[in-house]
Each structure stands twice: as C-alpha cells, then as structure tokens.
Amino acid sequence: MTSPLLQVRDLSVSFASRKGQTAIIETLSFHVDEGETLCIVGESGSGKTVALMSMLGLLDPRSARVEGEALFKGRNMLQASERELQRIRGREIALISQDPMTALTPVHTIGWQIVEQIRTHTGLSRRAAEARALELLGEVGIARPRMVAEQYPHQLSGGMRQRVVIAMALSCNPSLLIADEPTTALDVTVQAQVLDLLRRLRRDFGSSIVLITHDMGVVAEMADRVLVMYGGRVVEEGQTEAIFSDPWHPYTWGLLDSIPPLDGPRPERLFSIPGSPPQPDRRPAGCIFRPRCRAALPECNLAPPRQRGADRNALCFLDEGERPVARSAARRSEEQPA
Amino acid sequence: MLTILLQRLAQMAFVMFGISVMVFLIFFATPGSDPAARIAGKNAAPETLAAVRHDFGLDQSLPVQYAVMMKKLFVTGDLVSFVNRGLKVVPAIVEATPVTLSLVFGAALLWVAGGLAIGIAAAAFRGRLIDRLLMILSLTGVAIPVFWLGEMTNLLSQNRLHDTLFFSWVPALGYVPFAEDPLGWFKALLLPWFTLALGFIGLYGRVLRASIVEIYQEDFIRTARAKGLSESRILLRHALRMSLVPFVTMFGLDFGALVGGGALMTEVVFGLNGVGKLTYDSLQSLDLPVIMASVLYASFFVVVANALVDIAYLMLDPRIRSN
Numbered sequence: 192m193t194s195p196l197l198q199v200r201d202l203s204v205s206f207a208s209r210k211g212q213t214a215i216i217e218t219l220s221f222h223v224d225e226g227e228t229l230c231i232v233g234e235s236g237s238g239k240t241v242a243l244m245s246m247l248g249l250l251d252p253r254s255a256r257v258e259g260e261a262l263f264k265g266r267n268m269l270q271a272s273e274r275e276l277q278r279i280r281g282r283e284i285a286l287i288s289q290d291p292m293t294a295l296t297p298v299h300t301i302g303w304q305i306v307e308q309i310r311t312h313t314g315l316s317r318r319a320a321e322a323r324a325l326e327l328l329g330e331v332g333i334a335r336p337r338m339v340a341e342q343y344p345h346q347l348s349g350g351m352r353q354r355v356v357i358a359m360a361l362s363c364n365p366s367l368l369i370a371d372e373p374t375t376a377l378d379v380t381v382q383a384q385v386l387d388l389l390r391r392l393r394r395d396f397g398s399s400i401v402l403i404t405h406d407m408g409v410v411a412e413m414a415d416r417v418l419v420m421y422g423g424r425v426v427e428e429g430q431t432e433a434i435f436s437d438p439w440h441p442y443t444w445g446l447l448d449s450i451p452p453l454d455g456p457r458p459e460r461l462f463s464i465p466g467s468p469p470q471p472d473r474r475p476a477g478c479i480f481r482p483r484c485r486a487a488l489p490e491c492n493l494a495p496p497r498q499r500g501a502d503r504n505a506l507c508f509l510d511e512g513e514r515p516v517a518r519s520a521a522r523r524s525e526e527q528p529a
Numbered sequence: 530m531l532t533i534l535l536q537r538l539a540q541m542a543f544v545m546f547g548i549s550v551m552v553f554l555i556f557f558a559t560p561g562s563d564p565a566a567r568i569a570g571k572n573a574a575p576e577t578l579a580a581v582r583h584d585f586g587l588d589q590s591l592p593v594q595y596a597v598m599m600k601k602l603f604v605t606g607d608l609v610s611f612v613n614r615g616l617k618v619v620p621a622i623v624e625a626t627p628v629t630l631s632l633v634f635g636a637a638l639l640w641v642a643g644g645l646a647i648g649i650a651a652a653a654f655r656g657r658l659i660d661r662l663l664m665i666l667s668l669t670g671v672a673i674p675v676f677w678l679g680e681m682t683n684l685l686s687q688n689r690l691h692d693t694l695f696f697s698w699v700p701a702l703g704y705v706p707f708a709e710d711p712l713g714w715f716k717a718l719l720l721p722w723f724t725l726a727l728g729f730i731g732l733y734g735r736v737l738r739a740s741i742v743e744i745y746q747e748d749f750i751r752t753a754r755a756k757g758l759s760e761s762r763i764l765l766r767h768a769l770r771m772s773l774v775p776f777v778t779m780f781g782l783d784f785g786a787l788v789g790g791g792a793l794m795t796e797v798v799f800g801l802n803g804v805g806k807l808t809y810d811s812l813q814s815l816d817l818p819v820i821m822a823s824v825l826y827a828s829f830f831v832v833v834a835n836a837l838v839d840i841a842y843l844m845l846d847p848r849i850r851s852n
Contacts, residue, residue, distance in 0.1 A: 293747065
C-alpha cells in the first residue's frame with residue numbers, strides 16, 4: 192500500500208485565552224489519499240477550518256499552539272520552516288476560502304493576482320504567466336477571460352469571484368486542494384456550478400480535494416470519504432456510502448436526519464439536533480456530544496472508545512449490537528418532541 | 530475620472546464661497562459691534578472712521594459690503610491695514626507664502642517618509658522588541674511640543690554648540706529665498722523642517738502601524754499567505770495600499786492646516802516670516818483686514834488639500850473609482 196498524500200496524526204491546536212490555553216482541536220488524526228475527495232463535516236465551531244489552517248501554518252503563531260504531525264508527501268508540515276511552507280502553499284497545497292467576496296485583494300486586478308501566484312512559484316515570464324492566467328480563467332468557465340483579467344474584484348459577482356479564486360488555486364497544479372465551504376456564500380444555482388467545476392477539476396487534474404462543509408447534500412454529491420467532526424474531534428469516519436447507509440455515531444444520525452427527504456410525505460418540521468455545540472472552554476468531560484445526545488448512556492461521562500470496522504471508525508460507546516436499537520429509540524423520541 | 534475631478538473643482542469653489550461669506554458675516558455683521566471701529570483699530574480718529582466707512586461701503590447693504598471686500602481682496606488687491614499703517618495686506622500675504630510653503634513642503638516630505646518607514650517597520654516586526662521601541666520613540670516624538678523642540682534646537686545650534694563641528698554650518702535664524710541662494714535656503718530650513726516634522730513622524734508612524742495591523746485581519750491577507758507569497762510581499766503589495774487611506778486623510782488635513790498658518794510656532798521660533806507669523810502678529814494687534822485675508826487664504830489651502838486627498842483615494846482604491 193502506498194502512503195497517503197496527507198497523513199495527519201494526533202493534531203492538537205490550542206489558543207491562548209484569558210484562562211490559559213483553550214484546546215480547539217484534540218488529537219485529530221486523518222489521511223487523504225491521492226486523487227480522493229475527503230469531506231469534513233460538522234457544525235460551525237467544530238474546528239474544521241482551524242485544523243487545516245494549522246496544517247498550512249496560517250494560524251497566528253503568537254496565539255495558537257499546534258502539536259502533532261502532518262505529513263504531506265512525507266514532510267512534516269508542522270516542523271517546516273516558513274520558507275519551506277511558502278514553497279508548499281499555493282504550489283502544492285492550494286486553498287479556496289469560504290467567502291469569495293473578501294478573499295481577493297481589492298486594489299489589484301484579477302489578472303495581476305493570478306500572475307503574482309504563478310510567478311512566485313515558477314520561472315515563467317510575465318507574458319507567459321499572463322497567458323496562463325487567461326487559460327485558467329477560461330478553464331473555470333469564465334466567458335471573457337481577457338476582460339475579467341483586467342477587472343477588479345469588486346466589479347465581479349460572488350460566483351465569478353469564487354471562480355477566480357478557484358482558478359488562482361489551480362494555477363500551479365496543486366496536488367491537494369483545500370476548499371473551505373466554497374459554496375456557503377453563494378446562490379444555490381451558482382453553488383451547483385461551483386461543485387460541478389470542482390468535480391471536473393478532480394477528473395482532469397487528478398488532484399485530491401479536502402472539502403470542508405456543513406451541508407450533507409454537498410457531501411453526498413462530492414465525497415469519497417467523510418470525516419465527521421464535533422467539538423474538535425473526529426467522531427466518525429468512513430466511506431460515503433457506508434456513512435449514509437449505516438451511520439454509527441448519534442451525531443451523524445442527527446446530521447442525516449436533518450436533511451429534508453426527497454420523496455414521501457413532507458415532514459411537518461425538520462429534525463434538528465437540540466442545543467448548540469459547547470464553547471471550546473466549556474466542553475464536558477467524557478463524550479463531548481453527551482449533553483445533546485438522544486442515546487446517552489450512564490457511562491458517557493467517561494471518555495468514549497473508538498469503535499472500529501473495515502475502513503471506518505466512530506468515537507462512541509455504542510457497539511455494533513446496540514446501535515440499531517438505540518437509533519430506533521432515538522427516532523421515536525424525535526417524533527414526539529418534548 | 531474626469532467628471533469626478535470637475536465635480537470636485539465645482540465643490541471646492543462652492544465651499545470657498547461659503548467660507549468667504551461666513552468669515553465676512555462674522556467680521557461685518559456681528560450684532561452690536563461696529564466693523565468700522567474694528568478695522569480702524571483702537572482709538573481711531575473720527576476722520577479715519579469716516580474714511581473706513583466710505584472705503585468699505587459700510588453705509589450700504591451687506592451684499593454690497595461683501596462685494597466690496599472681495600473686490601479689495603481678489604480683484605484690486607488694495608486692502609490696506611489701518612492698524613499697521615499703510616501695510617498692503619495682499620502683497621504681505623503673497624510675500625509670506627513662499628516661506629510657509631518651503632517650510633511645510635520640506636517637513637511634509639520628511640514626515641511622510643519617516644511615518645512610512647516607522648509604520649512599515651513596526652508592522653513587519655509587530656509584537657517584537659523593534660516594534661515596541663519604535664512605538665515608544667514615536668510616542669515621545671508626538672509628546673514633545675514643537676516650540677520647546679525648536680527652542681532647544683536653537684539653543685544648541687545657535688548658542689552653545691554653534692562653533693563645534695556639528696552646528697557650524699547652521700546659518701543665523703531667518704529665511705533665505707530659494708531663488709537667491711538654494712544652498713542657503715536648504716541650510717536655513719533644515720532644522721525647522723526636522724522640528725516641525727518630528728511630532729508628525731511619530732503620529733503617522735503609529736497610525737500607519739495600527740491600520741496595517743487591522744488590515745492583517747482581512748481574508749485577503751490569508752489568501753495571499755495561502756498563495757505562498759513572502760511576508761514582505763504580503764506587507765508591501767497587499768496590506769500597505771489599503772492601509773494608506775487613513776494616512777492620506779490625515780495628511781490632507783494636516784498639510785492644509787499647516788500651509789494655512791498652522792506652522793506658526795515653528796515660524797515664530799525660527800524667525801521665519803511666513804503666513805503663520807503674519808496671522809499671529811495681526812491677531813495680537815487685532816488687525817481685521819489681515820485676519821480676514823489670512824483666514825481666507827488658509828481656508829483655500831485646506832480645501833485644496835482635501836480635494837487632493839480625494840484624488841489620492843481614487844488612486845489608492847479602485848472601488849471608489851468606479852462609483
């Protein structure tokens with residue numbers, strides 16, 4: 192078996208706060224294989240973005256403490272010097288950020304910003320880089336690349352800007368593309384276009400994609416594998432089909448049950464997981480999800496074990512035998528809201 | 530772009546007109562006081578008062594008085610001071626202008642360069658020792674009063690140490706016209722420039738640092754980092770331009786105010802007969818025609834400087850250009 196493109200082991204991130212260090216991410220481990228799309232799902236504040244930013248060295252080192260190991264092509268990113276990171280960022284790992292409206296520098300033209308990235312990482316001449324920039328803009332489906340290249344970000348719509356951000360991310364043929372909720376800020380129709388674009392890119396360039404999202408619909412459409420995060424930990428991990436057909440963790444049940452069904456009678460109201468995720472400094476001992484869990488057991492006060500199966504795992508006390516019963520019980524209680 | 534410029538020009542003319550009307554009303558239409566008595570100065574003879582009344586059209590309606598005043602200022606330029614017998618006001622201001630402009634332009638160059646250097650260096654090393662030292666130094670610069678700094682400079686360069694190697698080049702206090710002796714002009718102004726600029730260097734450095742640090746929170750800075758750019762490139766090409774907006778705003782206001790007479794303390798301390806000094810003297814003797822003329826002159830520069838600031842915004846931020 193070849194080693195994965197990205198292997199993260201025991202990643203912990205904590206931020207300095209008034210009360211000392213507050214842990215945001217605790218012993219997070221996952222991997223990304225060549226050419227696969229991994230979706231990381233979870234509510235806001237579950238640490239999805241922080242995990243990947245810490246790996247790229249994009250957190251402020253004065254407030255964030257990062258521990259663990261993140262091997263990208265065998266190199267540990269967390270030990271790399273700033274210079275090495277600069278070579279990897281934008282060249283081998285590219286980032287598509289959440290809000291295209293604010294992701295581009297307002298005072299430079301689109302073309303200038305793409306050319307800048309190309310010229311930072313390659314020895315291309317200005318002219319060749321400009322030609323490449325136009326080509327990229329064409330590839331992401333912009334109709335008049337030459338005109339757009341001369342425009343400033345504020346002159347473009349949100350969807351157009353996200354295409355530009357994607358074109359820029361692709362400019363150096365990265366082997367890993369991190370897309371941080373790339374569709375959250377966009378209209379539904381534009382969302383579909385952007386997802387199409389990402390899928391096509393994976394097919395044409397063979398890059399791996401890490402897609403951060405909280406939209407299970409996007410997950411179903413895009414992911415090969417899914418990582419469910421809650422409170423800074425991976426609570427469940429597995430192949431997409433497996434997760435959707437047989438979710439192990441009660442949190443994943445909740446996420447899946449909150450998707451509106453496509454057929455059958457329209458439910459009176461959609462299910463929602465009660466409560467909200469705990470603040471990082473107020474996470475309960477034992478299982479973090481316990482206060483919101485419909486299947487909580489007395490032993491959930493202790494740290495839950497990791498249940499493992501073929502190619503998947505979940506952080507929960509419920510084992511194979513207990514799961515179906517617990518889930519149907521939870522379903523019933525959902526139908527009769529307190 | 531051109532329409533914006535023309536709009537600005539029209540606005541400027543309008544603002545100038547408004548200011549002139551206000552200044553005129555303050556001096557000529559304040560209830561319960563006789564403008565003739567004030568123009569003529571204290572203890573004026575009845576004949577002088579009569580002459581003033583006739584001369585300024587004070588027996589006629591207010592609009593006529595305004596027109597007469599503006600004519601004296603801008604058309605015939607024959608406004609005469611009665612306090613300072615026979616002083617022609619307009620030529621006096623025209624004569625003082627190059628002194629003030631030389632002083633303020635030179636100081637502005639220094640403080641813009643110094644402010645940029647300190648702001649950028651402090652932002653680049655933010656949170657570290659260099660940053661803290663620079664911020665303490667600039668706060669010190671801001672806190673030192675100009676008149677004290679000027680007097681100390683004079684004390685050292687004109688008296689105690691004048692004959693040492695350091696200060697033997699310093700000429701006697703006063704202004705040397707550039708056209709007569711460029712080197713002498715430079716020597717005479719070098720210390721006044723530094724004196725006037727020091728506080729501004731500190732202030733501008735601090736403001737620039739603060740706005741760069743704020744811009745660093747923006748998403749596009751993270752994008753720039755994720756692109757793999759070097760820190761210096763991120764600072765200079767991505768953060769700095771947007772951070773210059775407050776810097777330029779302040780510059781416009783300060784520059785206009787200084788050219789309009791705000792540099793008077795430096796002018797007085799270094800014996801430079803500029804507009805500030807002229808205003809200062811006329812205020813002491815309550816010389817109404819001179820005050821009136823110099824206020825209008827000052828407002829002109831403030832308005833012009835603000836228009837230039839607006840044009841600078843257009844160049845700094847493309848978003849302003851398009852709407």
